[in-house]
Amino acid sequence: MNDETNHDAQKQVDEMDAVQANRPTVATVATENSIEPDHPVVLSMRNLSVYYGTFRAVRDVDMDIRENEITAMIGPSGCGKSTVLRSINRMNDLIPTARVEGDLRFHGLDLYDSKVDPVEVRRRIGMVFQKPNPFPKSIYDNITYGPRIAGTPKENFDEIVETSLKRAALWDEVKDRLSESALGMSGGQQQRLCIARAIATNPDVLLMDEPCSALDPIATGMIEDLMQEIKSNYTIVIVTHNMQQAARVSDRTAFFTAQIDSENDRRTGLLVEFDRTEKIFSNPADERTENYVTGRFG
Numbered sequence: 001m002n003d004e005t006n007h008d009a010q011k012q013v014d015e016m017d018a019v020q021a022n023r024p025t026v027a028t029v030a031t032e033n034s035i036e037p038d039h040p041v042v043l044s045m046r047n048l049s050v051y052y053g054t055f056r057a058v059r060d061v062d063m064d065i066r067e068n069e070i071t072a073m074i075g076p077s078g079c080g081k082s083t084v085l086r087s088i089n090r091m092n093d094l095i096p097t098a099r100v101e102g103d104l105r106f107h108g109l110d111l112y113d114s115k116v117d118p119v120e121v122r123r124r125i126g127m128v129f130q131k132p133n134p135f136p137k138s139i140y141d142n143i144t145y146g147p148r149i150a151g152t153p154k155e156n157f158d159e160i161v162e163t164s165l166k167r168a169a170l171w172d173e174v175k176d177r178l179s180e181s182a183l184g185m186s187g188g189q190q191q192r193l194c195i196a197r198a199i200a201t202n203p204d205v206l207l208m209d210e211p212c213s214a215l216d217p218i219a220t221g222m223i224e225d226l227m228q229e230i231k232s233n234y235t236i237v238i239v240t241h242n243m244q245q246a247a248r249v250s251d252r253t254a255f256f257t258a259q260i261d262s263e264n265d266r267r268t269g270l271l272v273e274f275d276r277t278e279k280i281f282s283n284p285a286d287e288r289t290e291n292y293v294t295g296r297f298g
């Protein structure tokens, strides 16, 4: 073969590679065209708005949260991430002015139906907050707090404590000091304790509102690893300001922003885009998302 033939052959290979590269992979076809979703929907929000008094804090939220996935909510401060998160387990009920409009279903059940008990909702949908908030009680009593209220027999407590702490990757560090105060733990340990406490009532869903923002990188890494480990047993929704964290841990990402609302001239949060995390971070559909994830805004 002379050089020219070689060159032509190489050109052909290059062209084939280019065609191949442009061809959608099986995975993309499955994502874009599949009617059957890969994981069942646990929580669905349709046309959800949340008000504080007459102020509409967030609007137009349409999201399906899927089982055994991690869903991240990102967006600039004040766009309504915590508000939406708290509406999922009816924590907003504790704010007298808060009101939810639209449809929010948990396994098809209307979460705001008058027959639904908010306490039971919070047992099934647990929450971990930004600042670790262990009770001023022993490590053991923190974990058993929920089961005690739920009327779980005391003889099950030892096992619940061990299982929950193991799931939260904390057992080895604290198994010899279960009767000591939880307030004597490090911040990262306290946050894992709060995760263990949330797990102890055997919830389906875990809501996490910036769970790592008070933690150093090592403790943050531990919580992220822990999320990956437990997601096969739970459905996780995490609010984070850390874009790398959303990209690292989540399967799907919702981007919220705040815009002046023509109805009342105030800044109202809204859901801009919700998609698979790799799509949101590599090829978002909306320019506002692109600007945010590339750091040009917010």
Ligand SMILES: Nc1ncnc2c1ncn2[C@@H]1O[C@H](COP(=O)(O)OP(=O)(O)OP(=O)(O)O)[C@@H](O)[C@H]1O
Pocket: 052, 057, 075, 076, 077, 078, 079, 080, 081, 082, 083, 084, 095, 097, 267, 269
């Ligand atoms: N208890 C409340 N009463 C009245 N307004 C509230 C209340 N909580 C939040 N808001 C308002 O609702 C809007 C959304 O707030 P929210 O805390 O949900 O935002 P966020 O996206 O979580 O922000 P951040 O990233 O700073 O935590 C803001 O305008 C905020 O001022």
Ligand SMILES: [Mg+2]
Pocket: 081, 082, 083, 209, 239
């Ligand atoms: Mg918030």
